[in-house]
Amino acid sequence: MGRRSDHTREELHAMIVREGHRQLSEVGFARFSAREVAKRIGYSIGTIYNVMGSLDALMLAINGHTLDLWRAALEDRLAGQSENRLAQAIAAYFDFASHHRHAWTALYDFRLPENEVPPPDYTARVTAITDVVVREVAAALPPARRAEAQPLARSLLATVHGHCFFALNGTFRLLGETDPLAAALARVEDAISAH
Template identity: 55%
Template sequence: MGRRSDHSREELVALILDEGQQLMAEVGFARFSAREVAKRIGYSVGTIMNLFGSVDGLVLAINSRSFLLWAEMLIRALQDGGGDRIHALVRGYFAFAKQHRNLWSAIYEHRLPEGMLLPADLAEQRARLTDIVISEVASALPTLDSDSAASLGRSLIATVHGHCAFALNGSFDLLGEADPMALATARVDEVLESHRKAQRRR
């Protein structure tokens, strides 16, 4: 039997997201099931569909929540990372992917159906991670204009992501690379130093 009268709408959304994120962390995107989430919380799958519109809507919300968890981890990395904040961000990126591998993978495995847009509130949640990186890039390169800092920050995220993905899927092992995070950090340092030199020449 369902427990439809047990929770308010807000409480039910939180309950579904809590259990949904836990299930995603356990089994990953390929084995994720809204029906299993419903079973775990004691509601019908129809209740979940009424609240999130579709399985894609539920996964979007879970993945956006994972972005918030990731952003919190980056903030802690910055707080605990000592003097080099850029290096702390790289370590924080790798740490989240390693510690929450299924959540991290689900972010990139899920594809929006054609015509489905990311809701503004979820886009804002996801932007927090990028905003942290862009802010640190702007601090490292104070003479860079805001648009250029944002573009460079997104590019550096892609650089670190590629190294991290190769590390987790075993590609770097096949290439004989023992320290992918050090490689990623070195590439980021090179890009930032190149920009510093270009600014000094102006």
């Protein structure tokens, strides 16, 4: 068959990403399949490849969509809040991860082949989230130390990520930690106080 008048190329691209995200959220990265996405949207596997190029490109697009949702959730949570903004941001971090387990986990399960580099629009999405955190860390620091916000924010992002990761992958359960969010908040507080 040829063109289908009901979908432009762009709409089809969006359909694939949305349905891919849906499927990823349901079955997780390990069981994700491009063929299944094709089946669900009523196109053949070949079309997925024509539109997306490769499975890696599809995964990047899906993870990019997850990052968009994540940043939106972060900013929604912060909107209008004037106190404890950093703590709110961290809670939102945990919230998103646990409400979107599979999609969030896939951000880290999927990796491009050794030498390849992610496209600019993907890295832009990562830095967009980081920038939100940098802003809040800067606001939490005494004015004289605001210059240190960027490196500190990177480090605190890693700190929170580690706690969130251990919370979701079962490590904390195994080790008897029952309140991972509180632990993460405590570590961030330690760091901010030290500055």
